[in-house]
Amino acid sequence: MVHTDCGRAHHGHHHRSLECDVAKEIGVSKNGFQLIDVRKSFGAAQALKGVSFEVKAGEFVTLLGPSGAGKTTLFRCLTGLERADHGETWVLGERIDLASRKQLRALRQSIGLIFQQHNLIGRLSALDNVLMARLSHTPWWRVALNRFSHRDKQLALSSLDQVGLLDKAYIRSDALSGGQQQRVAIARVLTQHSKVLLADEPVASLDPESARLVLEDLKRIAKEHNIAVLCSLHQVNLAKKYADRIIGMRAGELVFDGSSKDFCAQTEQCLYAKAHSGIPADENHSTV
Numbered sequence: 001m002v003h004t005d006c007g008r009a010h011h012g013h014h015h016r017s018l019e020c021d022v023a024k025e026i027g028v029s030k031n032g033f034q035l036i037d038v039r040k041s042f043g044a045a046q047a048l049k050g051v052s053f054e055v056k057a058g059e060f061v062t063l064l065g066p067s068g069a070g071k072t073t074l075f076r077c078l079t080g081l082e083r084a085d086h087g088e089t090w091v092l093g094e095r096i097d098l099a100s101r102k103q104l105r106a107l108r109q110s111i112g113l114i115f116q117q118h119n120l121i122g123r124l125s126a127l128d129n130v131l132m133a134r135l136s137h138t139p140w141w142r143v144a145l146n147r148f149s150h151r152d153k154q155l156a157l158s159s160l161d162q163v164g165l166l167d168k169a170y171i172r173s174d175a176l177s178g179g180q181q182q183r184v185a186i187a188r189v190l191t192q193h194s195k196v197l198l199a200d201e202p203v204a205s206l207d208p209e210s211a212r213l214v215l216e217d218l219k220r221i222a223k224e225h226n227i228a229v230l231c232s233l234h235q236v237n238l239a240k241k242y243a244d245r246i247i248g249m250r251a252g253e254l255v256f257d258g259s260s261k262d263f264c265a266q267t268e269q270c271l272y273a274k275a276h277s278g279i280p281a282d283e284n285h286s287t288v
């Protein structure tokens with residue numbers, strides 16, 4: 001079993017210039033995620049117990065763990081939906097746990113999100129769904145008239161082409177298979193110009209072939225676009241096949257952080273064994 005050992009670092013400041021100096025001092029990447037001794041509780045339940053790890057640009061990292069391990073809370077901290085009680089949460093070289101509302105909005109535009117539910121509008125075409133990623137960059141009157149710029153349309157078509165769905169661009173998304181819909185969601189993230197990507201159980205409801213295509217796309221995007229990708233999965237076999245690195249969580253603690261080839265049967269058994277004292281749930285949130 002491999003344990004991480006990321007020591008505590010100096011605390012950052014609200015001012016961005018000082019924050020950047022701190023990030024540079026402790027070696028925080030400006031192109032990925034980093035958590036340093038992150039702790040989060042909901043009442044008496046500890047969802048995260050001093051979690052520390054980093055995902056660098058170009059890495060495809062999978063997050064494994066049983067229900068109640070704290071994965072959902074971790075993702076919510078990385079997107080600024082929850083603020084940790086202790087520790088530091090860095091995204092793209094900035095402390096998202098200290099960010100103002102304005103800074104949060106700016107950071108979230110650079111964070112691509114993919115969920116088990118594809119969050120597509122069924123009556124719209126694949127292309128129109130992908131173009132939704134350009135809403136924040138488009139004047140309201142163009143949005144109201146569905147008149148996106150030629151440049152945005154070309155960008156969206158290119159993104160669909162990268163996931164092998166250019167021929168489905170003008171087909172209603174509710175006429176596509178589950179795997180195709182998930183790849184439309186990936187194309188939307190590409191069109192957003194995301195600098196980091198969080199994928200929360202993206203293949204949980206897909207058949208094996210569709211799951212393979214989605215994970216291949218995510219890994220290729222990490223490499224070709226040099227972005228950090230953190231993907232939570234339940235399927236250990238898929239994590240071992242596609243991940244550059246596996247992070248294992250159990251009962252709010254990080255218990256494994258290493259290459260997929262080092263994730264052995266004994267580690268898997270330890271990760272998914274029932275906790276003697278019970279597994280704490282993320283209070284008021286579904287656990288993943």
